[in-house]
Amino acid sequence: MTPENRVIVWFDGRLRGHAEPLVLATDHGLTVGDGVFEACELLGGRPFALTRHLERLERSAAGLGLPLPDRDLVRRAVTEVAQAWGDTLGRVRIVWTAGPGPLGSDAAWGPGTLLVAASAVGAPRAVSVSVVPFTRNERSAIAGLKTISYAENVRALAWAHERGGDEAIFGNTRGELCEGTGTNVFLEVDGALVTPPLESGCLAGVTRAVVIEWAREAGVEVREETLPLDAIHRAEHVALTSSTRGVVPVVAVDGRELRPGPVTEQVSEIYTRRHLETPYP
Template sequence: MRTLVNLDGSLVAPSEAKVSVFDRGFLYGDSVYEVIRTYGGRPFELRAHLDRLAHSAGRIALTPRWDADRARAEIDRTLAAARGAEAPDPEAAPWNRGERYIRVVMTRGAGEIGLDPALAVDPLAIVIVQPLSGPPARAYAEGVPAAIVGVRRASTKAVDPSAKTGAHLTHVLAVREARAAGAYEALLLDDAGFVTEGSSSNVFAVSAGRVLTPPLAAGILEGVTRAVVLRLARAAGLPVEEVALRPLDLETADELFITSTVREILPVTRLGDSRVGSGRPGPVTLRLHAAFREAATV
């Protein structure tokens, strides 16, 4: 399978996918986007992703070039055109082999340089399809390290956390700090010291059998995978609490895991310099991941 770009409806190779240097998505991060993945070649939770894309656009008063129906059609067309043989990755998790990563981007468009959104002329729509590159199989078997970083999540009074926008410098710096500390994922606090989310994930703790995660009011993105996990946990009869969490709650948890479209449910077995629980993926994490995989592949 090859990487293919849909640029305003035109299918082009990555080397031919050119965006104006005056595009506001490039200049200011004035854009919204979604990341979607396939199972069996079919986009998972596509409606939820497109609904959130429309919500994000509305929160920043951006009129997308495509509506949901057109976006769905262009995603399908790009997926079909990108199909092809590929060499299997022996280190990939079995459920990721042969699957696709889809990124949908809507920018406010190009125009004269200046912050005023009214300067934008034509909105831009992009779909990128490429082979899915998720965590290796061993990450699910052994877990990954995470670190609580010094970079803080932007205040909800500054940026609406429910909008998935292209302005990512805070999270870029958070990942830089985490990687320097030898961690796979960065966990961010708010200015009051409460846990919010990962750089590109939602965070969950398991304590005494209870599944805990920060509430949306904590200033987090309403993750699509997060919503699926909450639904599956409740259906399994697990006690679920959306509750404010302090770093100590993560440090003393029996299990930790992060969720995202590409990672699904990924165990965290080290937090900073300390082991989480037994130091191995815990039973609740494994149970939920099995339930998620079953739901995703039906």
């Protein structure tokens, strides 16, 4: 296995071979996407902001009506995977599903399934984005939950790639700027950073929250504000945040070239420095 394809897997109490069959064919995570997940950056063998990720995992599970996973067990699994992974840059993915159930939408029988895995991730870089013709439903039953039902994101990202974008950007049903497939969006407006509020239907990104806190502590104005979708087409400077990207500038929106903004560069430097110093914010 090449370094970029290397995977470390934990399941049912211990590390497993990456090709070992593990999940039952009746697992609701497989049959109907009834599950939640988190992805943390692995930096120097440590998962960044793990407690925040576990808190969101539990919020998402509760939002789907799933029993909460055993947090101590999840921590132990993440620790074992991180130690096996080593010091190279990577990501750890925590998956919690409803467990075995009927081959339909009725509730699963359980118990829940926990799977933790680590894989390689590339270094953060500037990105181009494409605004997709699909919408986020801010009134959906799963709005704001990090579920494993990612087919919508897969399709949107493929649409963006076909048009030269590295990431896809969604509006919501009200025509407001919402989020990317795996990112939160920030615009620079009059020297401040502005990001859509959670009421837009966007995910409450862990990196989004940390960036807002650390930027404000450094004296940078950050506002959560409803924005029309076309604001991203008019903005001079745009940035994305995510657990594996950190804070990165957008260098093109639907082919319109942009320069990294001064506030983006300032906040990116703050985040890069502090997340090395403070792995558990």
